[in-house]
Amino acid sequence: MAMLNIVDVKKSFAGTEAVRGVSFNVEPGELFGVLGPNGAGKTTTIRMILDILRPDSGSIEVLGGAMDEAKKNRIGYLPEERGLYRNLKVLDCMVYLATLKGLERNEARKRASDYLERVELGHVAQKKVSELSKGMQQKVQFGTTILHEPDIVIIDEPFEALDPVNTRMVKDLLFDIRREGRAVLMCTHQMHLIEEMCDRIVMFNRGEIVLNGTLRDVRRRFAPNAVWVEGHGSFDNLPGIESVQTENGQVQLNLQAGTSPQSVFQALASRSDTTVDRFEVAIPSLDDIFVRVVNGERGQ
Numbered sequence: 001m002a003m004l005n006i007v008d009v010k011k012s013f014a015g016t017e018a019v020r021g022v023s024f025n026v027e028p029g030e031l032f033g034v035l036g037p038n039g040a041g042k043t044t045t046i047r048m049i050l051d052i053l054r055p056d057s058g059s060i061e062v063l064g065g066a067m068d069e070a071k072k073n074r075i076g077y078l079p080e081e082r083g084l085y086r087n088l089k090v091l092d093c094m095v096y097l098a099t100l101k102g103l104e105r106n107e108a109r110k111r112a113s114d115y116l117e118r119v120e121l122g123h124v125a126q127k128k129v130s131e132l133s134k135g136m137q138q139k140v141q142f143g144t145t146i147l148h149e150p151d152i153v154i155i156d157e158p159f160e161a162l163d164p165v166n167t168r169m170v171k172d173l174l175f176d177i178r179r180e181g182r183a184v185l186m187c188t189h190q191m192h193l194i195e196e197m198c199d200r201i202v203m204f205n206r207g208e209i210v211l212n213g214t215l216r217d218v219r220r221r222f223a224p225n226a227v228w229v230e231g232h233g234s235f236d237n238l239p240g241i242e243s244v245q246t247e248n249g250q251v252q253l254n255l256q257a258g259t260s261p262q263s264v265f266q267a268l269a270s271r272s273d274t275t276v277d278r279f280e281v282a283i284p285s286l287d288d289i290f291v292r293v294v295n296g297e298r299g300q
């Protein structure tokens with residue numbers, strides 16, 4: 001059973017076609033990345049999944065069927081806008097929000113305390129939310145998103161205010177959720193985090209999905225027919241090479257159609273005057289793919 005199944009969903013706001021026929025699914029045990037430029041329709045789609053907005057047409061299935069009140073408690077949502085009760089104490093605030101999601105009070109208190117310890121915030125449990133730094137508040141809010149152990153976690157820019165240590169902490173929590181067979185839908189503009197974490201992605205552009213697949217497949221579609229090499233000696237006049245580009249000590253050998261990286265590797269290995277420190281089939285970064293897709297490319 002898919003955690004989310006979204007089929008041909010459309011939504012307009014007074015003349016703006018925000019979402020124009022979007023379809024995708026999210027499976028159990030998946031860390032699913034949603035990317036796309038500002039205004040592309042990501043948040044609108046998330047709001048429709050959460051039943052905050054109603055689609056004009058199309059269907060959204062959550063946990064195998066239509067959304068209902070009970071299912072809302074099986075979702076955890078960290079919105080882009082941050083917001084906690086600033087005058088409450090951290091622990092009280094977390095407990096209150098968890099009880100709204102159906103957790104019994106004592107259980108909520110236990111889980112909130114354990115969570116604060118895990119993310120190294122045990123010492124602020126009795127402080128007011130307003131006394132915490134932005135990153136600390138974000139960790140608390142992330143905690144309120146997952147405390148009730150939702151089957152689907154939907155998070156918008158979860159790493160925005162976090163330093164590298166805290167980013168790793170939240171990443172590990174998300175990996176735990178994936179390991180437990182639950183699903184995470186993550187919306188972020190931080191491409192390196194999508195590259196490091198996500199199994200599959202969709203990319204929105206102007207209200208439509210323009211890329212949908214595993215990271216590996218998406219990259220392959222945009223890969224140049226090239227290899228990157230570093231080393232000493234000459235990389236010129238190799239068989240099957242169309243052109244050579246050099247940037248920051250890295251050489252990109254653009255291969256002619258029909259030339260395999262393996263044959264280039266063999267040709268290099270047989271050269272006595274050239275040493276190779278690094279040989280890699282060129283893969284485009286997600287950042288690069290993003291820019292190219294926004295500029296109208298669709299890959300091979």
Ligand SMILES: Nc1ncnc2c1ncn2[C@@H]1O[C@H](COP(=O)(O)OP(=O)(O)OP(=O)(O)O)[C@@H](O)[C@H]1O
Nearest residue numbers: 013016017018036037038039040041042043044045
């Ligand atoms: N409540 C609303 N009323 C009118 N227009 C809206 C509303 N919400 C969103 N829009 C419009 O719908 C389009 C998609 O917006 P949306 O917030 O879904 O984009 P996004 O992909 O989440 O962007 P960002 O990366 O900036 O968060 C935009 O043109 C936006 O102006």
